[in-house]
Amino acid sequence: MAGSLKDQLLKAGLADADKAKKLDKEKRKVAKIARRSGVELVDETREAARAALAEKARRDRELNQANNSKALRKAINAQIKQLIETHKLPKSRGDIGFNFTDGKKVKKLYVTSIEQKQLSAGQLVIVRQGDQYEILPHPVAAKIAERDSDRVIVCRDEDAAALSEEEQDWYKDYEIPDDLMW
Template identity: 60%
Template sequence: MAGSLQDQLLNAGLSDAKTAKKLDKEKRKQKRTAQKSRTAVVDEVKLAAQQARDEKAARDRELNQALNAEAQRKAIEAQIVQLITQNKLDRQGGDIGFNFTSQQKIKKLYVSGLQQKLFAAGKIAIAQIAEGFELIPAEVANKIAERDHERVIFCAQETAEALDGEESDWYKDYEIPDDLMW
């Protein structure tokens, strides 16, 4: 039973000797021309299989990158939520309405007098968590802003620094009199 496929087909009567010789001759001819021209015989099936493997590997890489980006985004979101929940300030007893803008809408939080002064000093900020807002220390707000700057809604420190810079530029050209009484 040992033999080539060609011998087995001949024995089974599925092929004739004339066709077998013709295929053999053509195969040798291709081999000779390939050796003369010193080019390798290109196996189209192997080439197509290699191309399919390369395309699948590229698709897999793109899918992995998308999954990694999504996982990283979820990890950052979890870090932000954890920072806000662990560091939020108590707003109990707040009786002063504090207005701020979020996504081009005016929102209002009720804060205490001390919290209002801390806002003015730039010591606390407002951060968005889910659909609500929480008061957090400015240091925590800076950490959150590093991860997602859109989550920190209001930080008076940045506004106060900008105003100080504008005021010092505005007043620098005027001389302050020595006899000014306050």
């Protein structure tokens, strides 16, 4: 078995002996300079600095993305607030307590009889603004729901619409009075 790759190339006639000696001399010279000047440490330092810059750039991108999403959320909240302020119905101190659920809590809002019928029919919708509740027309509430669906409180009884035909026939003989409050 032959020695190094250099020896094999020389024996095969694919490399020139003078050229091989020059390359060896150059290689030793570069290694000697590197040992004296500590180039290896500089390369490691350079790599560490490059890695630190890459990590900083990644963190900056994440921070910018978080700031952008925060600004977008703030802009959406401002749009919702403006929609509510411009389209909310005036708070008339109605005499009928309209109960609705917000999450797992039952809340009560006093409304007039007309507002109660419109809320039950789905023409009006209750929207949460901070810790307050406002009544809005359904088209405006749909625009708000596009931006943040958690703020819109559906007041219609969708369970009755979801009843099967057989279940609806079961209750057809019983009339629900208009003044029924829960």
